[in-house]
Amino acid sequence: MLRSQTKLMDLGRRLCRSIGNNNGSNLTMVEVDDKTGIATLTLNKPPVNSCNLELLLDLNESIKQIERNGSRGLILTSSNDKVFSSGLDLNELHQPNQDRLIAFWRALQDMWLSLFLSRVPTAAAINGHAIAVGCVLATACEYRVMLPGFSIGIHATKFGYVVPPFILISYLSVLPRYIAERALLQGKLFSIDEALHVNLIDEVADGKSDAIIKCAKFIGSFAKTQPDARALTKRQTRAQDVQLLIKDPEGQLRESLEYINTPFFQQGLEVYLAKLKSKSKE
Numbered sequence: 667m668l669r670s671q672t673k674l675m676d677l678g679r680r681l682c683r684s685i686g687n688n689n690g691s692n693l694t695m696v697e698v699d700d701k702t703g704i705a706t707l708t709l710n711k712p713p714v715n716s717c718n719l720e721l722l723l724d725l726n727e728s729i730k731q732i733e734r735n736g737s738r739g740l741i742l743t744s745s746n747d748k749v750f751s752s753g754l755d756l757n758e759l760h761q762p763n764q765d766r767l768i769a770f771w772r773a774l775q776d777m778w779l780s781l782f783l784s785r786v787p788t789a790a791a792i793n794g795h796a797i798a799v800g801c802v803l804a805t806a807c808e809y810r811v812m813l814p815g816f817s818i819g820i821h822a823t824k825f826g827y828v829v830p831p832f833i834l835i836s837y838l839s840v841l842p843r844y845i846a847e848r849a850l851l852q853g854k855l856f857s858i859d860e861a862l863h864v865n866l867i868d869e870v871a872d873g874k875s876d877a878i879i880k881c882a883k884f885i886g887s888f889a890k891t892q893p894d895a896r897a898l899t900k901r902q903t904r905a906q907d908v909q910l911l912i913k914d915p916e917g918q919l920r921e922s923l924e925y926i927n928t929p930f931f932q933q934g935l936e937v938y939l940a941k942l943k944s945k946s947k948e
């Protein structure tokens with residue numbers, strides 16, 4: 667590598683400062699670019715960023731921290747170069763301890779609301795597979811840039827999971843209804859070309875740094891808007907989508923828990939988890 671290139675990269679690194687989210691965990695990392703004021707929020711739970719209780723709480727705290735520290739925007743990405751997020755940690759749903767399950771599902775609902783309604787511009791640099799809730803994280807953002815060779819989508823019905831309303835809504839907020847409905851019913855995972863074709867993603871990037879640059883460019887497109895006016899307008903635009911979860915979070919929680927605790931769901935999950943484990947040993 668040329669010395670001038672190395673120098674440029676060092677400079678880039680120096681311009682970023684890490685900010686903690688006060689809980690001392692490294693499950694997510696936040697770096698703010700001093701020049702642009704944009705925060706990069708990196709999912710960092712090996713091996714595949716599956717969302718367990720701790721990651722959801724951490725992610726929610728980081729989203730709030732980014733808003734509190736006055737960042738100009740949020741870019742969500744992953745420290746894993748193959749997987750953006752593998753969705754919910756299925757171990758949280760399998761034969762769950764009921765108190766932990768309640769905390770887990772509440773954390774999921776709260777985190778989704780924080781990201782979906784974030785007052786700052788949000789973009790996802792999808793540098794790996796984005797499966798189920800991994801896709802939901804991306805669609806909660808305002809803009810999506812993805813790298814080729816990976817899949818994105820919600821394939822829950824293939825494995826016998828009914829999707830809760832807020833997951834459905836996050837799909838419907840970016841896809842036309844007939845495409846969202848068909849994809850959900852088929853349990854479809856989109857290739858990059860298919861995702862681009864239906865506008866599930868906005869752009870393709872040829873590497874993670876290119877994806878981050880493209881996300882930053884999108885966020886920069888709001889430079890001339892007044893932040894409070896932008897934030898309130900976004901909230902109004904999305905108000906109907908969040909109505910159910912804001913008006914009756916406990917009702918939504920109850921419905922999901924009832925379903926998760928059914929023998930039907932538990933048996934299906936057991937088979938799926940066993941398949942996943944045997945696949946990873948191949």
Ligand SMILES: CCCCCCCCCCCCC/C=C/C(=O)SCCNC(=O)CCNC(=O)[C@H](O)C(C)(C)COP(=O)(O)OP(=O)(O)OC[C@H]1O[C@@H](n2cnc3c(N)ncnc32)[C@H](O)[C@@H]1OP(=O)(O)O
Nearest residue numbers: 716752753754755756798799822827830922925942943946
């Ligand atoms: C009428 C009432 C209405 C209310 C309804 C309420 C319903 C509520 C419940 C239903 C929820 C529905 C919505 C579902 C949302 C979800 O997000 S579920 C999660 C779905 N995700 C997946 O299925 C992903 C599965 N994983 C993969 O396909 C692959 O792992 C990968 C992401 C493509 C990565 O592949 P690779 O790099 O080859 O890694 P692996 O070797 O496969 O995996 C490494 C280890 O990680 C484990 N793992 C992977 N994903 C998960 C996961 N999601 N949860 C837990 N563990 C996971 C995998 O088993 C490996 O583990 P080891 O064997 O121990 O190494």
